Amino acid sequence: xxxxxxxxxxxxxxxxxxxxxxxxxxxxxxxxxxxxxxxxxxxxxxxxxxxxxxxxxxxxxxxxxxxxxxxxxxxxxxxxxxxxxxxxxxxxxxxxxxxxxxxxxxxxxxxxxxxxxxxxxxxxxxxxxxxxxxxxxxxxxxxxxxxxxxxxxxxxxxxxxxxxxxxxxxxxxxxxxxxxxxxxxxxxxxxxxxxxxxxxxxxxxxxxxxxxxxxxxxxxxxxxxxxxxxxxxxxxxxxxxxxxxxxxxxxxxxxxxxxxxxxxxxxxxxxxxxxxxxxxxxxxxxxxxxxxxxxxxxxxxxxxxxxxxxxxxxxxxxxxxxxxxxxxxxxxxxxxxxxxxxxxxxxxxxxxxxxxxxxxxxx
Amino acid sequence: xxxxxxxxxxxxxxxxxxxxxxxxxxxxxxxxxxxxxxxxxxxxxxxxxxxxxxxxxxxxxxxxxxxxxxxxxxxxxxxxxxxxxxxxxxxxxxxxxxxxxxxxxxxxxxxxxxxxxxxxxxxxxxxxxxxxxxxxxxxxxxxxxxxxxxxxxxxxxxxxxxxxxxxxxxxxxxxxxxxxxxxxxxxxxxxxxxxxxxxxxxxxxxxxxxxxxxxxxxxxxxxxxxxxxxxxxxxxxxxxxxxxxxxxxxxxxxxxxxxxxxxxxxxxxxxxxxxxxxxxxxxxxxxxxxxxxxxxxxxxxxxxxxxxxxxxxxxxxxxxxxxxxxxxxxxxxxxxxxxxxxxxxxxxxxxxxxxxxxxxxxx
Numbered sequence: 001x002x003x004x005x006x007x008x009x010x011x012x013x014x015x016x017x018x019x020x021x022x023x024x025x026x027x028x029x030x031x032x033x034x035x036x037x038x039x040x041x042x043x044x045x046x047x048x049x050x051x052x053x054x055x056x057x058x059x060x061x062x063x064x065x066x067x068x069x070x071x072x073x074x075x076x077x078x079x080x081x082x083x084x085x086x087x088x089x090x091x092x093x094x095x096x097x098x099x100x101x102x103x104x105x106x107x108x109x110x111x112x113x114x115x116x117x118x119x120x121x122x123x124x125x126x127x128x129x130x131x132x133x134x135x136x137x138x139x140x141x142x143x144x145x146x147x148x149x150x151x152x153x154x155x156x157x158x159x160x161x162x163x164x165x166x167x168x169x170x171x172x173x174x175x176x177x178x179x180x181x182x183x184x185x186x187x188x189x190x191x192x193x194x195x196x197x198x199x200x201x202x203x204x205x206x207x208x209x210x211x212x213x214x215x216x217x218x219x220x221x222x223x224x225x226x227x228x229x230x231x232x233x234x235x236x237x238x239x240x241x242x243x244x245x246x247x248x249x250x251x252x253x254x255x256x257x258x259x260x261x262x263x264x265x266x267x268x269x270x271x272x273x274x275x276x277x278x279x280x281x282x283x284x285x286x287x288x289x290x291x292x293x294x295x296x297x298x299x300x301x302x303x304x305x306x307x308x309x310x311x312x313x314x315x316x317x318x319x320x321x322x323x324x325x326x327x328x329x330x331x332x333x334x335x336x337x338x339x340x341x342x343x344x345x346x347x348x349x350x351x352x353x354x355x356x357x358x359x360x361x362x363x
Numbered sequence: 364x365x366x367x368x369x370x371x372x373x374x375x376x377x378x379x380x381x382x383x384x385x386x387x388x389x390x391x392x393x394x395x396x397x398x399x400x401x402x403x404x405x406x407x408x409x410x411x412x413x414x415x416x417x418x419x420x421x422x423x424x425x426x427x428x429x430x431x432x433x434x435x436x437x438x439x440x441x442x443x444x445x446x447x448x449x450x451x452x453x454x455x456x457x458x459x460x461x462x463x464x465x466x467x468x469x470x471x472x473x474x475x476x477x478x479x480x481x482x483x484x485x486x487x488x489x490x491x492x493x494x495x496x497x498x499x500x501x502x503x504x505x506x507x508x509x510x511x512x513x514x515x516x517x518x519x520x521x522x523x524x525x526x527x528x529x530x531x532x533x534x535x536x537x538x539x540x541x542x543x544x545x546x547x548x549x550x551x552x553x554x555x556x557x558x559x560x561x562x563x564x565x566x567x568x569x570x571x572x573x574x575x576x577x578x579x580x581x582x583x584x585x586x587x588x589x590x591x592x593x594x595x596x597x598x599x600x601x602x603x604x605x606x607x608x609x610x611x612x613x614x615x616x617x618x619x620x621x622x623x624x625x626x627x628x629x630x631x632x633x634x635x636x637x638x639x640x641x642x643x644x645x646x647x648x649x650x651x652x653x654x655x656x657x658x659x660x661x662x663x664x665x666x667x668x669x670x671x672x673x674x675x676x677x678x679x680x681x682x683x684x685x686x687x688x689x690x691x692x693x694x695x696x697x698x699x700x701x702x703x704x705x706x707x708x709x710x711x712x713x714x715x716x717x718x719x720x721x722x723x724x725x726x
Contacts, residue, residue, distance in 0.1 A: 073467055083446055104436055133526075140523055142505055159522045160503050163496075166526060170533040171617050177540065178613025178701060179606065187618040188628065192638045199610050199639070200646055203675075206606050207650055213598035218658070221591060228584060231594055235576035235709050238598060243542065243569050243702040247562050250541025254534050255550040265551065275555045276562070283563055287570055295581070312566075338541060338701035339606040346598050 048132040049125035051165065052146050052155030058086045059112055061095065066108035072100070086145055087112055092152040094145055096120050122147050125154050129165045134259055136162055173257055176334035177250060179206070202339065209343040213238070213350045220354035226363040229296035230354070233288070233304050238349035240284055241311035242342030245319030248273060249341045252323040256333045266324045273320045274313070281312035303360050307353045314352065315345035411495040412488035414528065415509050415518030421449045422475055424458065429471035435463070449508055450475055455515040457508055459483050485510050488517050492528045497622060499525055536620055539697035540613060542569070565702065572706040576601070576713045583717035589726040592659035593717070596667050599651065601712035604674035605705030607643055608682030611636060612704045615686040619696045629687045636683045637676070644675035666723050670716045677715065678708035 043049025057075055059068040072085060085103060087096040097120040098112070106115045121139045123132050125146040136144050136159050143158045172182040179202040183190055190198075217224070224230060252269075255261035261269065285305040292301030319341045323333035357363070406412025420438055422431040435448060448466060450459040460483040461475070469478045484502045486495050488509040499507050499522050506521045535545040542565040546553050553561075580587070587594060615632075618624035624632065648668040655664030682704045686696035720726070 136523070137526060137530075142521070142523060158505070159526060160499065160505060163500055163522060163526055163529060166529055167500075167533075167621060170530075170537075171621065174533075174537070174540070174613055174617040177537070178610050180610045180613060183614070186623050187614055188624060188632075192635055192642070195614075195635070195639045196642045199607070200643055203603065203606055203610075203643060203647055204650055207599060207603060207647055210599040210602050211654060213602075214595040214654075214658075217595050217598070224594060225588075225591060228588060231587060231597075232577040232581050234594075234597065235580070235601060235713065236570060236573040239573050239576075239702075239706060239709060240566065240570060242705070243566055244562070246702050247541050247543045247566075250537055250543060251546070251550055251558075254537040258530060258534065260549050261551060269551075272555055272558070276558045279555070279559045280563055280566060284566055284570055287567055291574060291577075295577075338705075339602075339609055342605070342701075342705065343602060346602060350598065 043125055046129055047126050048123060048129050048144075048146060048157050049155070051129065051132075051161045052125060052157045053161075054155045056086060056143075056145070056153075056156045058088045058153060059098075060090065061087055061111065061113040061116065063112050064108065065103055065106045065110045065112065065115065068112050069103055069108070072103070083142055086153055086156075087116060088153050094120065094122060094147055094151060094153040097145060120145070123157075124149070129162070130169055132157055133162050133166050133169075169257075173253065173332075173334040176332060177253055177337050179203075179337035179339040202337070206339055206343050209340075210346065212347045213343075216347060216350035216354070220350075220358065223354050223358045223361075223363050227296070227300070227357065227361060229300055230303075230357055232295055233292065233300075233307075234350070234353070236288065237304065237307050237311055237353050238346040239342075240308060241315035241345035241349040242338075243315075244277065244280055244312045245315035245341040245345040246338035248277075248316045248319030249323060249336045249338065252320050253334045253336060256323055256327060263324060263327060266321070269320065270317065273316055277313040277316035278309070280316070281309035284312060285309050299361055303353075303357045306360070307349075307356050310352050310356070311345065311349045314348045315341070318344055318348070406488055409492055410489050411486060411492050411507075411509060411520050412518070414492065414495075414524045415488060415520045416524075417518045419449060419506075419508070419516075419519045421451045421516060422461075423453065424450055424474065424476040424479065426475050427471065428466055428469045428473045428475065428478065431475050432466055432471070435466070446505055449516055449519075450479060451516050457483065457485060457510055457514060457516040460508060483508070486520075487512070492525070493532060495520055496525050496529050496532075532620075536616065536695075536697040539695060540616055540700050542566075542700035542702040565700070569702055569706050572703075573709065576706075576709045579710060579713040579717070583713075583721065586717050586721045586724075586726050590659070590663070590720065590724060592663055593666075593720055595658055596651070596655065596663075596670075597713075597716070600667065600670050600674055600716050601709040602705075603647060603671060604678035604708035604712040605701075606678075607640065607675045608678035608704040608708040609701035611640075611679045611682035612686060612699045612701065615683050616697045616699060619686055619690060626687060626690060629684070632683065633680065636679055640676040640679035641672070643679070644672035647675060648672050662724055666716075666720045669723070670712075670719050673715050673719070674708065674712045677711045678704070681707055681711070 057072050059071055068085065083100055085098045085100055086094060087098060088094055096116040096118055098115060102115050121135060121141060122145045123135055125148060132144055143156045145153055146155050146157060148154050175182045181198040181201060183194070183198050252261065285308040288308055289301045289305040292304035322336035322341060326335050327333045420435050422434055431448065446463055448461045448463055449457060450461060451457055459479040459481055461478060465478050484498060484504060485508045486498055488511060495507055506519045508516055509518050509520060511517050538545040544561040544564060546557070546561050615624065648671040651671055652664045652668040655667035682699070685699035685704060689698050690696045
């Protein structure tokens with residue numbers, strides 16, 4: 001072994017490099033490192049295969065416990081975890097995983113077959129990294145064996161590597177919810193230009209969405225000229241719609257990401273959200289109607305209160321449904337960012353507010 | 364052992380119950396379970412001590428490798444992980460951790476002392492859970508030994524339990540950033556009333572903050588009456604300030620949570636943020652000035668463009684600084700939610716917009 005990097009370090013380094021560079025690097029690697037790098041790089045970017053290590057202990061069913069244990073001693077020194085030993089056929093197909101303690105406690109002359117229970121958790125090496133996080137959590141294991149399409153054991157992924165993945169994925173979702181294109185790596189090291197690019201796209205999209213709010217206001221110019229006091233409540237009402245919507249979107253985005261909520265739950269959740277939104281809208285209408293009375297008289301107070309109930313309901317339903325809709329079209333639900341939901345809620349807020357005002361005040 | 368719950372299940376159950384109930388439950392537990400429960404419950408709610416398991420293997424330095432290995436066989440069946448064996452003095456003080464493979468590969472007649480290297484990673488059982496997550500990630504271990512104030516080994520915490528913690532903490536931050544009081548447990552199971560309570564508090568606070576925006580508009584009533592076209596751009600401008608602010612706040616909240624950014628970095632980051640904000644504001648000003656020209660003539664276009672640059676800068680600086688300010692006063696930085704930043708940015712947006720308009724248009 002010529003390289004001074006540990007297998008972990010090497011894998012890490014390879015993940016962070018562009019394709020041209022990895023190719024050049026691979027040409028320089030000694031042949032046994034090369035084999036490992038090639039195998040790892042054959043898997044798609046977000047797949048768990050990219051995180052796997054080939055350093056595990058595998059034994060065969062026909063072996064005696066004594067032979068299996070000797071094998072553990074021989075190769076265990078390089079393996080990531082020896083809590084579990086994997087049982088494979090001569091063709092490499094995974095047939096069981098054994099806790100090492102089972103081998104330790106078995107009689108030396110028993111065969112591996114005798115102590116097998118035939119139940120194991122595994123994942124495809126092509127599976128999404130998030131899927132592997134879910135499996136490892138559900139089954140409370142510290143490592144997950146990874147198989148190719150033929151069921152052959154190709155490597156394992158350990159929980160400590162997945163801990164990093166879970167944190168990275170959460171950070172990406174955080175950034176998306178804040179309508180920032182995910183910034184990989186440290187914020188400290190990101191250049192001004194990199195930060196600009198990650199933020200300008202969404203800001204411009206939101207500017208153009210907000211133009212519709214302006215157009216809505218332009219349409220109701222006569223109403224505004226007649227009762228200018230209505231403008232006082234505009235930021236309050238459209239922000240409330242946006243805030244209720246952001247809350248609903250945030251709850252759904254995270255629940256979808258952690259697997260707490262599934263696509264099929266939308267219908268039952270929409271009923272609950274309606275109930276919550278009506279209660280929220282009524283409480284907030286009560287709070288602002290006093291101010292409405294003081295600023296613009298009883299008629300304005302009624303319009304503001306009615307609008308508040310309506311916009312909180314519309315905002316909440318938009319906010320909770322948008323993540324599902326995006327997921328349906330195979331987009332990341334976290335794209336339903338607070339700013340996007342706010343901007344959509346604003347447009348409906350402007351239309352609802354001035355429509356109600358025009359109708360109720362008869363201007 | 365009377366209980367049919369695994370130690371893990373029991374610990375989990377105990378974490379989720381209020382204090383009165385756990386007390387009653389403990390009265391019903393068999394005596395050896397009771398001892399474990401009492402120990403775990405002595406640690407503060409967010410401490411890593413609450414997650415620890417007493418099921419580990421400990422050996423003493425003077426023991427021979429043979430004796431140590433026999434001990435592993437005897438008690439290893441109940442231990443969470445046997446990748447590592449902990450070396451403690453007769454008083455229980457932790458002096459080393461050994462990878463099991465080291466014991467397996469050593470000669471039976473060597474002592475534990477002979478194979479020790481005296482370097483180990485540990486944490487106080489009173490340490491914050493997030494601190495344990497950081498340690499386990501930095502040192503790439505699958506379990507962390509926990510010590511009392513005298514250095515006595517009291518338990519271990521395993522990476523799979525911390526994976527759940529990391530996810531829970533991320534969910535809480537997500538909820539706070541969306542200005543929802545964190546909802547523990549499944550969103551599916553949360554009652555309408557529970558969801559209402561978690562959302563109404565912030566919504567009402569934001570309503571009262573937004574009243575200031577309304578007051579700002581009221582102050583500039585004459586300007587609005589003179590040039591009603593200014594109102595068209597109000598949602599666009601205040602939303603842009605809020606959106607840029609939300610982006611900056613989201614980036615900082617997450618970077619502070621993952622430890623990427625520290626309190627002392629504020630000063631250097633504020634300079635970078637200023638640079639990014641000027642670039643963002645200029646791009647967006649360019650985008651809206653065309654619309655301003657079309658809607659209200661060249662004068663309105665100039666006011667709208669100037670306002671855009673100013674509000675994006677102010678919004679960004681508020682958004683990036685608020686998480687630091689909250690942290691400074693020992694509040695959770697994630698309280699600097701997108702809606703809170705949006706509402707604060709709105710007020711400054713209204714004031715900047717109409718002040719510039721009054722000055723430039725001379726109305």
